[in-house]
Amino acid sequence: MGLLLLLAALDGLAYAAQLFMVAVGLTLVFGVLKILNVAHGSLFAIGAYLASTLVGLAGAPELSLLALALAALATGAVMGPLIERGLLARIYEKEHVLQLLVTFALFMILEDVQKLVWGVQPLFEDAPVRLLGQVEVGGIFYTAYQLLLLPGVAAVVLVALTWFLRRTLLGRTIVAVTHDREAATAIGIDVRRVHLVTFTIGAGLAALGGALAAPTTSLVPGIGVQMIVLSFAVVATAGLGQIEGAAVTALLIGLARSLAVYFAPELEVVIPYLLMVAVLLIRPAGLFGRAELRRV
């Protein structure tokens, strides 16, 4: 029992780390662009597939961690500007329902792009996990990759992101746009650039989550949709636009899910959403969100 609990906690931690990286990108993009990118899950999937390909190409296991980072960077740097400039920049002034439909259409397109490029057969490439070996915790051997690397990277992302947003000029510009787009434009902030930078960072985070998840699971069509739905649950539970809140909530949902895997497997898929519904019933704006004033 104790051993199972420990195992569930470790699994939950590793899972929460992945979940956080994807969810924080989603919530950051929403905070600034006020658009929920439904295709965020596809960026996760593309990052994962590309990582798997690059790890295969790298050959030497020592290079495999580098390949993961490269996959995340490449996906973010290419897909981010492409989607923001090519598509989203055209719809900032449109109705919410149309914005949602546009990112949903993009999602439909990218899900098939991924099938056309990487096929529908499961891919599995765990060289990075094998490279780092195992560590012993309380009598359990656990992969160092999941125990140390994943939560480590997630913590670095959290710290770096909050530092960037609070302490650097560009970061503070982004926060200014989040609070009031019009006022920010009036004092000379280039909102176009802020949108581009934010979306690219968000896309990169989704791809990073994917790249780091790739060695721990086999990649099949449909991982993108699972991730967007789950990371939306995290973001909604935390409150849209909340970064630290997303970290806490990802941990909460990650742990709850892995506890369910060990102790009530049939509830595994339902638990995250039960949590979300329970939180939203009591606090409709999420755990850390503030209720918005309604405008006439």
Add this chain to the structure above:
Amino acid sequence: MRSPLAVAAGVALLLLLAFLQPWLRFVSTIALATGLAVLGIMLLLRAGQVSFGHALYVAAGAYTVAFLRPYLGEALFLVLAGALVATALGLLVGLFVARYRDIFFGMLNLAFSMVAWSLLEKLYSLTRGTDGIRVVRPSLLGLGLDGAAWDWALFLLALVAALLAGALVARYLGSPAGSALGAIKTRETRLEFAGIAARRVLLQAYLASAALAGVGGAITALATLHVTPLLAYWTHSGELVFVAILGGTGHVLGPFLGAVVFELVRVHAAAAFPDAWQMILGFVLLVIILSAARGLAGLLDDLARRLGRRG
């Protein structure tokens, strides 16, 4: 668009299609069933809301038919039961999601449908997982039909259901309640100032949309005689939204027009490009939205107006 004329033309066209080829009869039946579900999506779009999870209610209707078939031999009752179960589920989910708008409304619906899809896949002992459940052909109005007679009967059942639903929805949209629904999209706060509870208005439309999707799902199950979890998958929800935009939300004929075109194209295209089908839908959806077109119903409307001016 002059409605009675357009409806008569639509019915005549469908009857002609159904006469031409046996497989077209099946496609027309499925198109009508899809159109019913899309009619519900259209109602929500009128309120400025989009649901990415309405396949949930299609699946609810279809699985109700599959589960009840061993105990119930009459197709009409099965369809009614499908509508009832979908509506009850709609009430449960709707009481929650009607509190939300826009992003939350769309994504919460998606989340609920994906939970349902996972459960349908995982609870093998109950649902037989991805294998799905075979439905034994029931009787219709007490007549044990098979072969072409059954195809015709089911097609007519779908046609009658579509006409009935279309008339009801048109009446609803013309009523004060229907105007209140449109006001959710334009100025919800003013609606509340006028003393109308927006949440209740949206919930009513949500229940109607769940019921319509349930009927559509039940008819689909009777036509294919086989139900699988794919009915609840997000791609199916996406197709419903796609058809709604393709058909246009300005007129109750839009969803059916969209559905017929969609199903006819799908018969060929989905087989030819199985891995690019969603991509094609996505591109067409983008083009329609970014060009601010009003869908097929809008196109026909413009055409009719131009002809009218000339004549």
